Amino acid sequence: MQINKTPLVLSLAGLMLAGQVQAQDNKLYLFNWTEYMDPAIIEAFEEQHDVDVVESYFNSNPEMFAKLQAGGTSQYDIIVPSNYYIPRLIETGLVQELDKSKLDNLDNVMEQFVDPSYDPGSRYSAPYQWGVTGVIYNTETFPDAPKSWSLLFDSETNSEYPFGLIGDGQVTVGSACAYLGHGYDCASTDAWREAAQLLLDTKGRETFSGFTNGTPALQQLARGVTHASMSYNGDFLFYKEENPETFSEMAFMIPDEGAEMWIDAMMIPRDAPNPEMAHKFIDFILDAEVGAQLSNYNYYASPNKAARPHLDEVLAKPPVLPSEADLERLQFTPTLKGEQLQVFQQLWSEVKSR
Structure with missing residues (x-):
C-alpha cells in the first residue's frame, strides 16, 4: 500500500500547488496608503490583464515596514513606501530589484526622479506620487493663523483648541526641529533631544x-x-473636494520654518506572489494618461513628465505645486540606520510612552 500511496500523495500535492499558482496568476496584491488610488484605474488594469487586484492599506511607513518584517514580503506584490524608508527596505532585504526590461514607460519619469539619492539608479523603485507634509487648520478658528509650526507647538498661539500630530516619529520630530530652528532634516542627537x-x-x-x-x-x-x-497637501484637496461643506473653512499651510517634501514609490517585496504582474502594474501606472488620471484623482503631484498635458489645472498651483518660496523651505526626511537609528527610535519611544 505504501508504494501506491506515495505517488497519490505527490499527485494530490502537485494538483494543489498547480491550483495555487493558477490562482496567484489571476491576482495582484497591492499594499498602499488609504485614499491614494483611483478605483477606475484598478478596474482598467484588471480588465486589461484579466486579473483581480486585492487592495490592503496602511496609514504610516512604520506600520507598512512592521508588516513586511512580520512576513508581509510574501503577502503583497506592490508596496508604496516613502523615500526615507526605501534604503531601509533595500538594506534589510525586504524588496527585490526591478526588471527594467519589463518597464517600457520608465522613460516617462521626470529627470529628478531617475537617479534619486534614496535609490541610486532606481534599481528597486519607481516613483508614484510626491507631496508635502504641512498643517491643515480651520480658518474660522484661526483667522489670523501664522504661517508657522507654532499653531501646533506654541501654547500661546493655540491655547484652547484641540490639535493633532502625525504618528510617524521622523516626520513629527523633524517638524519640531524645524520649529526650533534646527531645520526639518535635523540629524543630530542634541537637536533630537530638544525636539x-x-x-x-x-x-x-x-x-x-x-x-x-x-x-x-x-x-x-x-x-x-x-x-x-x-x-498632507493632496489629502487636504481630496477631502475638500469630497466634503465641500465641512472643509470649506479649512486651509493648508507650509510653515516658514521648513517642512517635509516626500516621494512615494512603487516597490516589489522580496517574496512577492506575482512579480510578473507587479511589473505590469508599475508600467501601467507610469503610462502618461494613467499617471495623470492618478494625480487628477488624489490631488498629488505627478513625477511623470509625459502626464503633464493631461493634468487638471488645480495640480499646477499651490498647495499641490508649492510656490518657489515654499519649495526652498522643503527638505527630505533623512534616512537613518545603525546606531543613529537606534538612538532615534529610543527617543521616539520615550516621547510616545511618557
Missing part, C-alpha cells in the same frame, strides 16, 4: 488630541474633533 522635549511638553497640553496618521486625521478635522493637524 523630543518640545513634543513631551506638547503632549502635556490638555488640547493635544493624540498622534494620528493619514485619513483619520482628516476625519477628525471634518468632525471638529481637532481644529488643526499635521497632514
Whole structure:
C-alpha cells in the first residue's frame, strides 16, 4: 500500500500547488496608503490583464515596514513606501530589484526622479506620487493663523483648541526641529533631544488630541474633533473636494520654518506572489494618461513628465505645486540606520510612552 500511496500523495500535492499558482496568476496584491488610488484605474488594469487586484492599506511607513518584517514580503506584490524608508527596505532585504526590461514607460519619469539619492539608479523603485507634509487648520478658528509650526507647538498661539500630530516619529520630530530652528532634516542627537522635549511638553497640553496618521486625521478635522493637524497637501484637496461643506473653512499651510517634501514609490517585496504582474502594474501606472488620471484623482503631484498635458489645472498651483518660496523651505526626511537609528527610535519611544 505504501508504494501506491506515495505517488497519490505527490499527485494530490502537485494538483494543489498547480491550483495555487493558477490562482496567484489571476491576482495582484497591492499594499498602499488609504485614499491614494483611483478605483477606475484598478478596474482598467484588471480588465486589461484579466486579473483581480486585492487592495490592503496602511496609514504610516512604520506600520507598512512592521508588516513586511512580520512576513508581509510574501503577502503583497506592490508596496508604496516613502523615500526615507526605501534604503531601509533595500538594506534589510525586504524588496527585490526591478526588471527594467519589463518597464517600457520608465522613460516617462521626470529627470529628478531617475537617479534619486534614496535609490541610486532606481534599481528597486519607481516613483508614484510626491507631496508635502504641512498643517491643515480651520480658518474660522484661526483667522489670523501664522504661517508657522507654532499653531501646533506654541501654547500661546493655540491655547484652547484641540490639535493633532502625525504618528510617524521622523516626520513629527523633524517638524519640531524645524520649529526650533534646527531645520526639518535635523540629524543630530542634541537637536533630537530638544525636539523630543518640545513634543513631551506638547503632549502635556490638555488640547493635544493624540498622534494620528493619514485619513483619520482628516476625519477628525471634518468632525471638529481637532481644529488643526499635521497632514498632507493632496489629502487636504481630496477631502475638500469630497466634503465641500465641512472643509470649506479649512486651509493648508507650509510653515516658514521648513517642512517635509516626500516621494512615494512603487516597490516589489522580496517574496512577492506575482512579480510578473507587479511589473505590469508599475508600467501601467507610469503610462502618461494613467499617471495623470492618478494625480487628477488624489490631488498629488505627478513625477511623470509625459502626464503633464493631461493634468487638471488645480495640480499646477499651490498647495499641490508649492510656490518657489515654499519649495526652498522643503527638505527630505533623512534616512537613518545603525546606531543613529537606534538612538532615534529610543527617543521616539520615550516621547510616545511618557
